[in-house]
Amino acid sequence: MSEDLNIITGSKEQQYQSLLPQIEALISYEHDPVANLGNVAAALKEQFGWLWVGFYIVRGGELVLGPFQGPVACTRIQHGRGVCGTAWAQARTLLVPDVEAFPGHIACSSASRSEVVVPVIKDGNVIAVLDADSSSLAAFDDTDALWLGKICSLLAPKT
Numbered sequence: 001m002s003e004d005l006n007i008i009t010g011s012k013e014q015q016y017q018s019l020l021p022q023i024e025a026l027i028s029y030e031h032d033p034v035a036n037l038g039n040v041a042a043a044l045k046e047q048f049g050w051l052w053v054g055f056y057i058v059r060g061g062e063l064v065l066g067p068f069q070g071p072v073a074c075t076r077i078q079h080g081r082g083v084c085g086t087a088w089a090q091a092r093t094l095l096v097p098d099v100e101a102f103p104g105h106i107a108c109s110s111a112s113r114s115e116v117v118v119p120v121i122k123d124g125n126v127i128a129v130l131d132a133d134s135s136s137l138a139a140f141d142d143t144d145a146l147w148l149g150k151i152c153s154l155l156a157p158k159t
């Protein structure tokens with residue numbers, strides 16, 4: 001059976017609408033977190049071509065690098081540090097249109113210009129964050145926040 005994604009062009013909304021059921025199908029019969037986080041990172045990278053997309057997982061009181069697609073990245077982020085650690089501490093999605101304007105932003109890649117971080121929340125606790133980086137300024141908006149939130153909700157019971 002082919003696992004190929006159906007990659008579409010169109011508005012961002014249309015792209016997410018096409019991608020969401022495919023992600024649902026990809027993770028529905030798999031319970032291993034690494035397998036599911038890996039495929040979701042790959043699906044988002046394939047559809048949107050962002051510079052970097054992946055997960056940091058809460059482990060031992062810090063964020064540890066999880067499955068991702070893109071350039072090598074920092075492996076550990078402390079609670080409240082950078083965009084990821086702040087999204088974790090505040091348990092909310094952060095849209096950063098210009099990473100240089102975000103105090104404490106952690107520059108894993110010098111090519112990153114904007115970023116969105118979405119928490120994965122399970123039983124009221126942040127268990128991971130989804131991080132996406134773009135080489136363009138202001139690449140992410142409320143549409144990304146909404147749909148990436150839906151994807152993280154699908155992932156929460158599987159992580």
Ligand code: SME
Nearest residue numbers: 073082083084105106108
């Ligand atoms: N920029 C993030 C660090 C992770 S990388 O972008 C992959 C931050 O400030 O938390």
